[in-house]
Amino acid sequence: MSKTQVATCINGDTHEFLCDTHQTLLDVLRHELDLTGSKEGCATGDCGACSVMLDDRLVCACLVLGVEVDGKEIETIEGMSSGSGLHAIQQKFIDLAALQCGICTPGVLVATKALLTKNKNPSEEEVRFWLAGNLCRCTGYDKIVRAVLEVAADMRNA
Amino acid sequence: MNDMTQSNLERALKIVGTRPARPDGVDKVTGRALFGSDKSLPNMLVGRVLRSPYAHAKIISIDTSKAEALNGVKAVITCADFEDFPSEFVPNGEMVVNLKDITRNIMAREKALYVGHTVAAVAATSDEIAEKALGLIDIKYEVLPHVLEVEDAERPDAPLLHEDMITIGVEPAPKKASNVAKRVEFGFGDVEKGFAEADLIVEREFTTQQVHQGYIEPHACLASVSEDGQADLWCTTQGAFVVRNFCSKLLGLSAAQIRVTASEIGGGFGGKTVVYLEPLALALSRKSCRPVKMDMSRAEVFTSSGPTSGAKIWVKIGVKNDGRITAGDCVLKYQAGAFQGAPVGPGAMCAFAPYDLENVRAVGYDIVVNRPKVAAYRAPGGPISEYGVESVLDEIAIKLKIDPIEIRLKNAAKEGTIAPYGPKLGPIGMIETLEAAKAHPHYSAPLGPNQGRGVASGFWFNIGGETSSSITINEDGTVGLTLGTTDIGGSRASMAMMASEELGVPMDLIKPVIGDTNSLGFNFLTGGSRATFSTGMTVVRSTREAIEELRKRAALLWEVDLDQVEWVDGHARLIAGDEPKTMSLAQIAKQAGKTGGPIMANCSMNVTGAGPSLGTHIVDVEVDTETGKVSIVRYTAIQDAGKAIHPAYVEGQMQGGAVQGIGWALNEEYIYNDKGQLENAGFLDYRIPVCSDVPMIDTVIVEVPNPNHPYGVRGVGETPIIPPLAAISNAVSRATNIRFNELPLSPPKVLARLMHG
Amino acid sequence: MAQLILTGSLKNLTKGVGAFNIQAKNVHQLVGELKQICPVLAPLIESEGFAVAIDGEIYQDILFAPIGENSEVHLIPPIGGG
Numbered sequence: 001m002s003k004t005q006v007a008t009c010i011n012g013d014t015h016e017f018l019c020d021t022h023q024t025l026l027d028v029l030r031h032e033l034d035l036t037g038s039k040e041g042c043a044t045g046d047c048g049a050c051s052v053m054l055d056d057r058l059v060c061a062c063l064v065l066g067v068e069v070d071g072k073e074i075e076t077i078e079g080m081s082s083g084s085g086l087h088a089i090q091q092k093f094i095d096l097a098a099l100q101c102g103i104c105t106p107g108v109l110v111a112t113k114a115l116l117t118k119n120k121n122p123s124e125e126e127v128r129f130w131l132a133g134n135l136c137r138c139t140g141y142d143k144i145v146r147a148v149l150e151v152a153a154d155m156r157n158a
Numbered sequence: 159m160n161d162m163t164q165s166n167l168e169r170a171l172k173i174v175g176t177r178p179a180r181p182d183g184v185d186k187v188t189g190r191a192l193f194g195s196d197k198s199l200p201n202m203l204v205g206r207v208l209r210s211p212y213a214h215a216k217i218i219s220i221d222t223s224k225a226e227a228l229n230g231v232k233a234v235i236t237c238a239d240f241e242d243f244p245s246e247f248v249p250n251g252e253m254v255v256n257l258k259d260i261t262r263n264i265m266a267r268e269k270a271l272y273v274g275h276t277v278a279a280v281a282a283t284s285d286e287i288a289e290k291a292l293g294l295i296d297i298k299y300e301v302l303p304h305v306l307e308v309e310d311a312e313r314p315d316a317p318l319l320h321e322d323m324i325t326i327g328v329e330p331a332p333k334k335a336s337n338v339a340k341r342v343e344f345g346f347g348d349v350e351k352g353f354a355e356a357d358l359i360v361e362r363e364f365t366t367q368q369v370h371q372g373y374i375e376p377h378a379c380l381a382s383v384s385e386d387g388q389a390d391l392w393c394t395t396q397g398a399f400v401v402r403n404f405c406s407k408l409l410g411l412s413a414a415q416i417r418v419t420a421s422e423i424g425g426g427f428g429g430k431t432v433v434y435l436e437p438l439a440l441a442l443s444r445k446s447c448r449p450v451k452m453d454m455s456r457a458e459v460f461t462s463s464g465p466t467s468g469a470k471i472w473v474k475i476g477v478k479n480d481g482r483i484t485a486g487d488c489v490l491k492y493q494a495g496a497f498q499g500a501p502v503g504p505g506a507m508c509a510f511a512p513y514d515l516e517n518v519r520a521v522g523y524d525i526v527v528n529r530p531k532v533a534a535y536r537a538p539g540g541p542i543s544e545y546g547v548e549s550v551l552d553e554i555a556i557k558l559k560i561d562p563i564e565i566r567l568k569n570a571a572k573e574g575t576i577a578p579y580g581p582k583l584g585p586i587g588m589i590e591t592l593e594a595a596k597a598h599p600h601y602s603a604p605l606g607p608n609q610g611r612g613v614a615s616g617f618w619f620n621i622g623g624e625t626s627s628s629i630t631i632n633e634d635g636t637v638g639l640t641l642g643t644t645d646i647g648g649s650r651a652s653m654a655m656m657a658s659e660e661l662g663v664p665m666d667l668i669k670p671v672i673g674d675t676n677s678l679g680f681n682f683l684t685g686g687s688r689a690t691f692s693t694g695m696t697v698v699r700s701t702r703e704a705i706e707e708l709r710k711r712a713a714l715l716w717e718v719d720l721d722q723v724e725w726v727d728g729h730a731r732l733i734a735g736d737e738p739k740t741m742s743l744a745q746i747a748k749q750a751g752k753t754g755g756p757i758m759a760n761c762s763m764n765v766t767g768a769g770p771s772l773g774t775h776i777v778d779v780e781v782d783t784e785t786g787k788v789s790i791v792r793y794t795a796i797q798d799a800g801k802a803i804h805p806a807y808v809e810g811q812m813q814g815g816a817v818q819g820i821g822w823a824l825n826e827e828y829i830y831n832d833k834g835q836l837e838n839a840g841f842l843d844y845r846i847p848v849c850s851d852v853p854m855i856d857t858v859i860v861e862v863p864n865p866n867h868p869y870g871v872r873g874v875g876e877t878p879i880i881p882p883l884a885a886i887s888n889a890v891s892r893a894t895n896i897r898f899n900e901l902p903l904s905p906p907k908v909l910a911r912l913m914h915g
Numbered sequence: 916m917a918q919l920i921l922t923g924s925l926k927n928l929t930k931g932v933g934a935f936n937i938q939a940k941n942v943h944q945l946v947g948e949l950k951q952i953c954p955v956l957a958p959l960i961e962s963e964g965f966a967v968a969i970d971g972e973i974y975q976d977i978l979f980a981p982i983g984e985n986s987e988v989h990l991i992p993p994i995g996g997g
């Protein structure tokens with residue numbers, strides 16, 4: 001099977017890779033590019049552990065094909081903290097203990113950042129429905145929702 | 159209680175009880191943390207598993223020659239690659255395991271016993287080739303009739319999973335084989351006499367379905383066995399040492415030949431206490447002399463790793479008109495899956511354990527069926543039996559017009575109560591959690607239309623067990639901790655906190671890491687709510703030993719006797735003399751080389767004295783009478799933690815356990831078709847609670863110290879999954895005036911009862 | 916004198932005998948003594964890894980847990996967990 005050449009920009013850096021037509025973006029990130037921060041919980045779009053931004057759209061990387069991202073911009077969890085330290089959302093999750101095992105955390109953080117870009121003042125219900133695609137089996141969601149609401153308030157006041 | 163313990167419980171704590179950032183936090187929020195499938199090695203192969211399509215079938219023959227001939231395939235394994243074992247119970251840490259069963263569960267031998275049972279595995283240079291190779295393995299099966307439910311499995315004419323299984327625990331031993339592996343019985347007094355004294359007797363049957371732990375990270379591992387038989391294994395597990403022992407036995411390697419390193423673990427809840435892929439990856443690597451990486455798909459996690467039992471149970475309780483229980487009796491029938499080992503023993507032991515009874519009996523049956531072999535799931539066995547008891551108690555409270563908390567208070571177990579499994583209980587917090595529930599504003603808040611409020615309590619033993627950890631004082635005054643229990647939800651933080659509290663140095667100078675199986679003595683796994691309790695015990699002891707050594711070095715430098723030096727706030731201090739003289743930990747550490755060498759201490763022990771943790775939950779539900787959908791409107795979880803080292807992570811355990819219980823009560827179940835195939839092997843159809851399904855989970859931490867732990871810790875992880883099942887069922891029953899006795903309370907089931915009573 | 920108390924399944928095994936006086940000063944000695952006074956129970960502790968509760972305190976696999984003059988000893992199955 002011949003491979004397709006794909007050129008993309010991931011977390012601000014250009015990347016070129018060869019990929020099989022059936023390979024998902026998640027596969028490419030994890031196995032070809034060693035960006036293992038995006039997690040695979042299901043590979044069927046049900047758990048959100050693989051959440052990434054694709055041209056400003058929140059997607060499940062397991063539902064996107066590698067060849068589809070040619071010419072597009074991708075942001076993964078690895079791109080969330082800048083050189084100057086953690087993103088406010090990341091810090092808040094640590095401060096409020098909004099993670100236990102942490103396997104869902106990259107996806108939840110990427111999804112949260114996407115929410116707060118669109119909606120600076122989400123209600124608890126809006127947070128809960130936005131994150132309904134990000135499964136967490138450890139926390140019962142309580143501390144995650146509190147962290148999102150609190151960091152949204154901090155960011156509004158910043 | 160020794161003096162050290164006493165002084166700790168009384169002295170003002172600076173770190174313990176606060177909420178510092180966890181040491182592994184940054185790695186986890188940046189994607190740096192390496193989980194089971196995040197690691198690779200050069201020249202690595204991919205391993206894949208061939209699984210039985212049949213629920214019960216004899217394996218007539220396996221031909222792997224075509225698969226082996228495929229270019230890129232480097233190894234194919236079947237049961238022929240594993241030694242067989244006689245049926246014999248051998249200890250592995252605190253577990254007693256039967257290697258005959260384990261070797262058959264990781265790789266089917268004579269028969270495939272459930273859909274998804276491993277029958278062969280391959281290692282190849284790519285996923286595609288491995289997949290293709292699986293298709294080339296030729297297996298001839300003779301399909302046998304299968305059995306999925308306990309009531310079918312115990313019929314005399316049921317198909318037998320194991321032709322030689324004679325029920326243990328029945329006198330005289332039955333002559334004929336059956337699917338009933340074991341009968342257990344606990345209790346004392348005379349239940350018949352107790353029922354004769356009762357003013358009211360309620361007797362009910364309940365059904366619960368098989369549910370999965372649902373950890374988000376699938377099983378994964380990376381094995382590398384070199385030509386000289388040295389093996390390295392990286393895997394996601396609750397217990398690296400337990401994995402090492404399993405694998406060394408299954409593969410005929412010595413413990414010294416296998417080094418297991420636990421990856422970060424993406425949830426386990428009991429499900430990652432046994433081995434599935436690990437021995438296969440090692441065997442494939444041994445055969446190919448190349449590293450082999452394996453991971454399960456989500457569907458494989460559901461079909462082929464261990465969920466917990468579905469069950470049929472019967473509960474009978476007799477009471478006086480004032481609510482005092484005169485007798486409690488129950489019969490529990492738990493699915494074991496394909497091999498014996500349902501958690502029916504602990505289920506029977508804790509069924510009535512929250513209560514102080516004179517006449518009590520709990521009988522349990524461990525029954526094999528053609529489903530995956532169950533594994534531990536949070537408080538294994540407890541949620542099911544206690545669901546039945548707590549439901550009957552609620553019905554009694556309604557019939558007697560007694561408040562559900564009052565009836566529990568009236569019968570609550572306390573220090574000195576004889577537990578249904580025999581011994582007397584030490585101090586426990588049942589009454590305290592009930593009082594806290596009664597006083598909570600939630601309990602007196604008004605309810606809306608179609609809403610109901612349910613209450614239930616739960617009991618779990620908690621355990622200690624073999625534990626080993628070490629502490630090193632670095633020459634710059636920082637501290638290293640090496641721990642042997644997997645950190646599954648923040649235990650590195652609580653260990654560093656206890657060491658910080660003891661040493662009197664800031665927590666950020668302490669670096670805790672999880673050691674591999676070569677760095678410490680044996681550690682039993684993280685489970686049974688033992689990590690904070692047991693590892694905490696060894697950390698406190700080894701830290702105290704290090705402090706003793708620090709004092710010795712200071713005494714040497716000051717040229718005084720050891721008893722002239724005390725340890726206060728991170729400093730050695732000279733007791734006598736007019737001038738207050740102190741030396742900081744860093745100052746002592748700097749000269750360690752010159753005063754006798756590096757300072758380190760370790761503690762290895764078999765920890766005892768775990769204290770049971772009791773919990774009481776309050777839940778408000780709203781029932782949609784059109785659709786039968788039950789919504790959780792408000793939830794409060796109250797639990798005795800003994801002492802919360804890091805309260806945020808204690809709350810997190812309570813909240814996470816409660817929501818798993820909510821899933822168990824409302825939605826989750828394994829659905830099989832008539833061929834014994836699992837029809838909902840994915841998160842879309844096996845629906846665990848999502849963020850929008852639940853409200854905030856309010857928590858109240860009660861602290862009745864465990865006298866056997868230096869800080870009073872009990873362990874909190876197991877108990878919170880117990881009360882939700884009955885609390886929710888009781889709330890739905892109260893909201894609808896219909897008694898429900900079947901889980902999950904999914905919309906179709908609730909609607910059917912609403913329509914037909 | 917210390918007593919071994921049996922309830923439930925174990926009492927069924929001993930045909931209804933619910934208590935034995937024991938001399939053992941620790942669990943190790945108890946295993947030996949059981950072989951003499953109640954042979955049906957001995958294999959349980961040895962092979963199935965039964966835990967022992969001494970005056971309410973549970974000892975799992977601890978041979979040298981002390982048994983006092985007037986201790987109450989129970990045999991219980993080992994407890995694991997999730």
Ligand code: FES
Binds near residue numbers: 042044048049060061
């Ligand atoms: S791995 Fe993509 S949604 Fe689960």
Ligand code: FES
Binds near residue numbers: 098138425
């Ligand atoms: S923290 Fe474990 S799944 Fe969310």
